Amino acid sequence: MAGGRLAWGSDSESWARAESVVTKTLLLAVFVLGLVAQFVTPVGDALEGKAYLGGAILSLVGYVLYSELRGLNDALRPTARQEVAASELRQYFGAALGRAAPRIDAIGFTGETVVTELARSLDGLQGAARPEVTVRILVPDFTREMEIPGMLDADGKAVDDPDFRGDLLRQVKGYERGMEVLARRLSHDRRGLLAVEFRVLHISPFVKFCLVDSEHLFDGIYDEVKEEPSRGLPERQVLDLMGYDSLLTHWHIDAGAAAREKIVRRQQLFDTLWRVARPLTPPSS
Numbered sequence: 270m271a272g273g274r275l276a277w278g279s280d281s282e283s284w285a286r287a288e289s290v291v292t293k294t295l296l297l298a299v300f301v302l303g304l305v306a307q308f309v310t311p312v313g314d315a316l317e318g319k320a321y322l323g324g325a326i327l328s329l330v331g332y333v334l335y336s337e338l339r340g341l342n343d344a345l346r347p348t349a350r351q352e353v354a355a356s357e358l359r360q361y362f363g364a365a366l367g368r369a370a371p372r373i374d375a376i377g378f379t380g381e382t383v384v385t386e387l388a389r390s391l392d393g394l395q396g397a398a399r400p401e402v403t404v405r406i407l408v409p410d411f412t413r414e415m416e417i418p419g420m421l422d423a424d425g426k427a428v429d430d431p432d433f434r435g436d437l438l439r440q441v442k443g444y445e446r447g448m449e450v451l452a453r454r455l456s457h458d459r460r461g462l463l464a465v466e467f468r469v470l471h472i473s474p475f476v477k478f479c480l481v482d483s484e485h486l487f488d489g490i491y492d493e494v495k496e497e498p499s500r501g502l503p504e505r506q507v508l509d510l511m512g513y514d515s516l517l518t519h520w521h522i523d524a525g526a527a528a529r530e531k532i533v534r535r536q537q538l539f540d541t542l543w544r545v546a547r548p549l550t551p552p553s554s
Contacts, residue, residue: 352516355382358479358487362390365481366461372403374539375479378491378510379437380406380467383479384444388451394460401462404448407539407546410469411438417494418474421506433499433507441467445549468546474510477517478535486532487517 365371375383383406391402409415411434418437420430445467452463479487491512499505520528 351519353487353519354516355386355513358382358386358517359390361481361485361487362387363393366390366394366400366402367398368400368482370401370403371482372405373479373481374405374536374543376407376472376476376539376542377479378408378474378477378512379441380408380444381440382477382513384448388447391451391455391461391463394455399459399461402464404463404465405539405543406465406467407472407542408441408467408469408549409474410471411435411441412469413471415474417508418510419508420499421496421508427508430507433509441549467549468543469549470542470546472542477512477515478539479517480532480536480539483532483536484522486520486528486535488520488531488535489515489517491515 362373365373373383373387377383383404387404394400414429414431415434416427416429418430418433419427420433422428445465448463448465452465455461455463475490477489477491481487489512491510492515493511495509495511496506497509499507520531522529522532
């Protein structure tokens with residue numbers, strides 16, 4: 270399939286180049302013919318009154334203008350959506366940190382994707398920008414029973430695995446503590462302020478998306494369920510979700526009505542779920 274796409278792209282580019290060359294040649298020929306008719310009387314007499322020729326020339330000029338405007342419009346219009354890898358989020362986080370008060374909202378399995386790339390961007394903060402960054406991350410409630418992530422029973426069916434859920438919950442809390450440490454370091458170095466909050470809700474662990482200032486949406490799912498031996502108990506097979514390397518669909522607010530609608534709906538969904546979720550770490554009394 271990849272070869273077919275390349276061949277198609279090559280044919281399209283070849284046709285575009287050929288079309289441009291033919292059009293320019295015809296226009297040049299019309300221009301030269303006009304000059305010759307101006308100074309060579311027999312040619313001018315032969316062309317005099319040729320209304321069909323004039324109409325054809327005008328049609329050709331109109332076609333050329335249309336083609337050029339269409340090409341310019343295609344070049345200037347942002348792509349409605351494109352696919353990016355998780356590692357590419359860092360550049361969008363970095364751009365957002367140039368603002369006074371950037372906000373990042375995300376739903377994920379453990380928050381690893383956002384935490385990893387955002388931490389790298391925040392570690393590189395320099396200069397006088399000193400942004401006040403707000404980060405909200407919503408993850409599944411690992412205190413509730415679930416079959417994926419989970420383990421296989423004797424019949425090879427998915428069942429709840431409390432020990433595995435406990436490991437995942439500790440992992441999420443580790444990300445929360447890591448971001449709190451980073452926030453204190455940024456504040457101490459006077460490079461910026463970071464407010465991070467994790468909340469939990471009994472939702473599907475397959476959901477994965479990230480919003481940056483309600484302008485960029487990175488939308489995807491955890492697209493692989495991996496069976497592997499449990500640490501310490503190789504006879505037990507756990508079902509783990511993998512998705513850090515899965516591609517995310519990137520929607521930008523300037524890419525048209527469809528992209529704007531997608532971003533608005535995801536933001537509304539996030540805000541609703543965030544409102545009804547509870548803190549990962551309850552506030553101390």
